Amino acid sequence: AEIAVIGLGYIGLPTAIMFANAGFNVIGYEIRDEVVKKLNSGNSHIVEPDIDELLHRAIKSGRLRATSDKNDIREKDVYLICVQTPLKDDKTPDLSYLENAVRTVAETMKRGSLVIIESTIPPMTTIRMAKLIEEVNGLKAGEDFYMAHAPERVMPGRIFKELVYNSRILGGIDEESAELAEILYRSFVKGQIFKTNSTTSEMVKLMENTFRDVNIALANEFALLAHQYGVDIFKAIELANTHPRVKIHTPGIGVGGHCLPKDPYLLLSSAKEDFGLVKKAREINEDMPLFVKDLLVSALKTINLPPEDAIVTVLGLAYKGDSDDTRNSPALFFIEEIKEEVKDVRTYDPYVKGTHETLEEALRGSDVAVIATDHSLFKNLNWEELGKLMRNRVLIDGRHVVQTPPKSFVFKGIGRGEY
Ligand code: SAJ
Structure with a gap:
């Protein structure tokens, strides 16, 4: 069977590589020209363990090719849609990428094609997209073509392992669609496959x-409460988690990434009514950067430094x-919140371009260090030594990275007692 993958991003590209290396002829459709060029010369535009080697193998075997020409994806047996489904500013889903992809498929598919959506989508969207295809090309869903939702469940950094070993949910618009999807994914999935409706x-x-x-969000609310009671939330969570049926998550500066x-x-967007809990949890997590800002302001008060004079790293x-x-x-989000109020914000992230080259350079002459990511590299820093480079010694830990607060610092951390 021949497969067209629409959208070669974080999910589409690894999936296309897996199908190609499992023996299918795969063509990846991507509107970004520079990505297409890069991929066809064997270079990945995303960072992920093992991707370079696996991509190289797929391209070299001739079974994977990228294109931005619609004519190259005509009459394929399978279409896999892997485009983003972000939110608009008002937090409602922006399905324009998905609808464009579905239209492209509708214009190029043939009778008998299987159309699969891998993107995360609001409930009932697969059925709506099947109708959209019917409107565009006149084929009948369930009679002239098959359609299913096959959500990805992989975690960035472990994609190639999780694609193979995670279990997989396949939701068909009818049983045959789910069965066909199962045959397809079995070519590389070693985890369990469960079939259901879309x-x-x-x-x-x-x-x-x-x-x-x-x-x-619950862990974050516990952390805020711990500040009220002068309790170290990490000790408290460790103790609570000794209960056989309790597994509290980790509080922190917030919840990021493309999904959470x-x-x-998206879950709430198609519903007639919103029952409150899910949205409240979102609000708690979205407000966590503001709480770290409160910690910063209170620390600056302790050292009598006006915020407008403070250099924050x-x-x-x-x-x-x-x-x-x-x-x-x-x-x-945290930087956005503080940047107008302090003298200068510097950044250091060993994995992100455009930040300071070294930690030392970023900290020299600065007043406050705020830890916003739990990179392993940040775990065993010698703060007493680094403090010698700083103008003032304030350390704010937003990710529970520092085990023992350095003695010569004013230290504040999410969930570590009072603030
Ligand atoms: N985080 C906390 N406390 C925790 C766990 C995470 O603050 O206890 C924060 C992280 O720091 C990060 C954010 O949450 O900012 C999200 O990180 P994550 O590791 O929970 O998840 P993602 O976004 O990398 O991947 C998730 C995964 N979903 C689940 O674990 C249920 C992954 O399996 C999904 O495939 C992925 O979303 C997706 O694409 O939907």
């Missing part, structure tokens, strides 16, 4: 990320540890 699979995917977001900050809103811009991905990073 609206269920859409909801399952959104429930998974909402579960994580709500749990993190938006998926709870933010350590870590990525949304999570050991990653270079800054999408929706709480570090960026």
Whole structure:
């Protein structure tokens, strides 16, 4: 079978590579010309362990090619749609990328094609997109073509392992569509495969990320309460988690990345009513950078430095540890919040371009260091030594990276007692 993958981003490219290396002829359709050129010369535009070698193998075998020409994806057996589904400013879903991709597929597919959406989408979207295809080309869903939702569940940094070993949910608009999708994914998936209908699979995917977001919000609320009571929340969580049925998540400066900050809103977007909990959790997590700002302001008061004179160094811009991905990073929201109010904001992230070259350079003459990402590299820093470079010694830990607060510093951390 011949496969066209629409959208060669964080999910589309690794998936295209997997299918090509499993023996399918795969053509990747991508509107960004520079990405197409790069890929066809064997170079990846995304950073992910093992991707260079696997991409090289797929391109060299002749089974994977990228294109931005619609004519190259005509009459394929399978179309896999892997485009982004972000939020608009008003937090409602922006499905324009998806609708454009579906139109492109509708214009190029043939009778008998299987159309699969991998993107995370609001409940009932697969059925709506099947109707859109019918409107564009006159084919009938379930009779003339097959359609399914096959949500990805991989974690950046572990994509190639998780694509193979994670279990997979396949939601068809009918049973045959789910069965065909199962045959396809079996070519490389070693985890379990569960078949269901498309609206269920859409909801399952959104429930998974909402579960994580709500749990993190609960941990964050516990951390805020711990400040009221002068308790170290990390000690308290460790103790609570000794209960066999309790597993509290980790509080921190916020929840970033491409999925968790938006998926709870996608879950709510098609509903007639919103019951409150999911949205409240989002608000708690979205406000965490502001709480770190409160910690900063209170620390500056302690040392009698007016904010407008303070030089603040933010350590870590990525949304999570050991990653270079800054999408929706709480570090960026935090910087946005403080930049007008302090004298200068500097940044250092060993994985992100455009930040200071070295930690020492970023800290020299600065008043405050704020840890915003739990990079492993930040875990065992010698703060007493680094403090000698600074003008004032204030350390704010937004990610529970510092185990023992350095004695010569004014130290504040999320969930570490009073502020
Ligand atoms: N975070 C906390 N406390 C925690 C756990 C995470 O503050 O206890 C923060 C992280 O620092 C980060 C954010 O949450 O800023 C999200 O990180 P993450 O590691 O929870 O998840 P992602 O966004 O990298 O990937 C998630 C995963 N979903 C789940 O674990 C349910 C992944 O399996 C999905 O495939 C991915 O979303 C996706 O694409 O939907």
